[in-house]
Amino acid sequence: MPYFDAASAAPLHPVAREALLASLDEGWADPARLYREGRRGRLLLDAAREAAAEAVGCRPDELVFTPSGTQAVHAGVAGALAGRRRAGRRLLHSAVEHSSVLHAAEVHAAAGGTVAELAVDRTGRVAAGDVAAALTPDTALVALQSANHEVGTEQPVEEVAELCQEAGVPLLVDAAQSLAWGPVPGAWSLLAASAHKWGGPPGVGLLAVRKGTRFAPQGPRDEREAGRSAGFENIPAVVAAAAALRALRSGPAADTEAVRLRELVDRIRTRVPELVPDVEVVGDPVRRLPHLVTFSCLYVDGETLLHELDRAGFSVSSGSSCTSSTLTPSHVLRAMGVLSEGNVRISLPYGTAEADVERFLEVLPGVVRSVRERLGVRVAEPVAGAADTAGAAPREPVGAVAEEPEGVVVDALGRRCPIPVIELAKAIGQVPVGGTVTVLSDDEAARQDIPAWCGMRDQEYVGERAAERGAAYVVRRRA
Amino acid sequence: MPYFDAASAAPLHPVAREALLASLDEGWADPARLYREGRRGRLLLDAAREAAAEAVGCRPDELVFTPSGTQAVHAGVAGALAGRRRAGRRLLHSAVEHSSVLHAAEVHAAAGGTVAELAVDRTGRVAAGDVAAALTPDTALVALQSANHEVGTEQPVEEVAELCQEAGVPLLVDAAQSLAWGPVPGAWSLLAASAHKWGGPPGVGLLAVRKGTRFAPQGPRDEREAGRSAGFENIPAVVAAAAALRALRSGPAADTEAVRLRELVDRIRTRVPELVPDVEVVGDPVRRLPHLVTFSCLYVDGETLLHELDRAGFSVSSGSSCTSSTLTPSHVLRAMGVLSEGNVRISLPYGTAEADVERFLEVLPGVVRSVRERLGVRVAEPVAGAADTAGAAPREPVGAVAEEPEGVVVDALGRRCPIPVIELAKAIGQVPVGGTVTVLSDDEAARQDIPAWCGMRDQEYVGERAAERGAAYVVRRRA
Structure with missing residues (x-):
């Protein structure tokens, strides 16, 4: 049963599973304690921190583990803004950030801070020039994701980091979607990520705050994780997360796999519009995550589409409003100005079989056709745009x-x-x-x-x- | 190697381990998704919530999972205070609460709220009458632990809950130490607990907020856990935590084990003062947790004592200042007005062998004697208090x-x-x-x-x- 939603959560990496099992027995005690079980936990935690820091490209004492990527973003945004309070209270972020950044921004605005949004182009990409123009003297923090979670478009993080450095403004990079594929280059100041996106277990995020970055943790604190993430350390999960990250990175397998998935995604990008009429493939076709592609189908109800794909054995997600509990479509698609209806996001996990992608391409056209038919829309020809009434459905129009x-x-x-x-x-x-x-x-x-x-x-x-x-x-x- | 620090973290319960392994394969996907992996995760999460709610004594929709007991307390205190802001901004808590309550109180005070502390007697117990007297009209929340984490003394939670209910003030109970032994009785409004204290994995806390309790979650929120705990759900750990709690509670084993450990602790309480001179056993001898006992040894350096006990194979903890990175001794011992030096806390895990306790009682006198000797203190007789210079050490006094x-x-x-x-x-x-x-x-x-x-x-x-x-x-x- 092909699971094509790695961007939500990747299945546990076998190395992570093994490390988790081992450290359940070795790493359950309090690492702050002086006795042997505590010391053993501390050693495991230190080793995991070193491995994660190496993968991130920072020093071990710059990195803390959090209970989730979401909390890493929340803590990072709040701490960086508070640390820069004297400089100003303006938070600048792209319009396509993950909701965790938007939620942190809402809290900042509610507390009297100001928030400014950077527009993106139709591919979902921020222009570095726009960042330069928006770096007012009172800007306390810039938040920019390394790559988008819904459409896969990569942001010009390295360039923006340089601009921020010149302006003396810290840059927080949400690397949740990209860290599996390599470190984020450039002079970023803060970085957040989430282990269950790279095959680690749930319950582990990471927050790196590079030396020299002003940072004042907010909320109740304790002595854990350098005062930056409260609560008993989850050592077995942290060890497993670090092991999975190291396993992904070691040897040429990661690069090879990235190339292979990139080709599979290219195939989807090319063939879906050939196979299904009235489809828009969105996001940057080149500067993108290797494993992720999103397209939208006109005249299709996203929820029904997902349900039918699930029945056909494919697990995918969608940014259509009709699939979520809110009435608002994906803010990412809105910011890009692209279609939101009938939206499908495919994100291939490591090791996805080519045959599964081929089968998806076989199944998709029929599924879309059946959903359209149920909505009374003619298939297999342009639904509208011709001079005749193509697209007019057999049933009566709605309303007056x-x-x-x-x-x-x-x-x-x-x-x-x-x-x-x-x-x-x-x-x-x-x-x-x-x-x-x-x-x-x-x-x-x-x-x-x-x-x-x-x-x-x-x-x-x-x-x-x-x-x-x-x-x-x-x-x-x-x- | 006997581990006597269950109050810090208990080893993983075998049932929890089994449940964790099974749900690593079944519960890794996003439970908010509509596809089969997501639905499977949702079912696991719902079942875990029902089991935990039953053990707590609340409705499933009153209970959310958090990444730790610490975060459950932080979220509970902040949300309850914000929900009651119109009534007042006064937080009342006992002087012996866990540091997570104290940290939440500090944040409240820093934001302009007021905080009042309830004194305890020499056993560490709050007098219900003191609570009644302290329930001023502007009191927004009372926080009282079910039992103390350092000395085991139980608090009159049921009585205090009734007083609070009469006054219309919510009571938050930190049940971290007691939930393994049974539900907290009475009309409490909020309850927090931590799974790794009852043999669940790290990474799971729980927060119950009973219907009718005004509650306004603070900080950035997302759609997870009813908006009360942000971040991707840790389903495998939550399932394991609920399974362990249910396993502890099912059948008469829990009660039998509580009786057995209570007897072992009574043995320690009686024999330690007989075996070791100049020892003070603290905490309530009767109204206490079954498995926990604390004593302090005069003229002993807590860190050295822990180190020597560790060398002898015993893992225990201490509230002495000399063992922590801070210069302040345990606020619990301070509030009780008892000795803090040479402090040892024993908390027996489920299934502790009687022989291990006996061996501890054999080893302890020699260990204390050797630590005292190194500090130049005479052993095996009262060190001071006699008319002669008993207790004067062979080496020179310190300073002038x-x-x-x-x-x-x-x-x-x-x-x-x-x-x-x-x-x-x-x-x-x-x-x-x-x-x-x-x-x-x-x-x-x-x-x-x-x-x-x-x-x-x-x-x-x-x-x-x-x-x-x-x-x-x-x-x-x-x-």
């Missing part, structure tokens, strides 16, 4: 469709993604070239997906105006 | 000893515990009955141990006055 002086109004109020876009696609064929379709929608995803649809179908997105409920999105037919 | 109008002055500046008390014991024989010995000391432990010594040796502790360096402690010879 009224012809107005300026065109057709589609009432999709109360309907969730992907219905508003499907209705738009049906209606566009009903207006002449130059005419407009106005979609009324209170679904948050429409704000993102209607402009994205226009880009994909070469229609003109006129804009959005307020409506009694939700918003009115206006599209002009080009051809 | 000057006769002053009011008696003898002992300069122990720069010397650490237990030297100031040893020098006092030597000097008391040099003054006539009614004369005084003044000890100059800058060791924090002297403040606690000189009065405690006076109590043990029936000498009069006159008081303390400021000195150029440290303090001057005045003792009057009684007999």
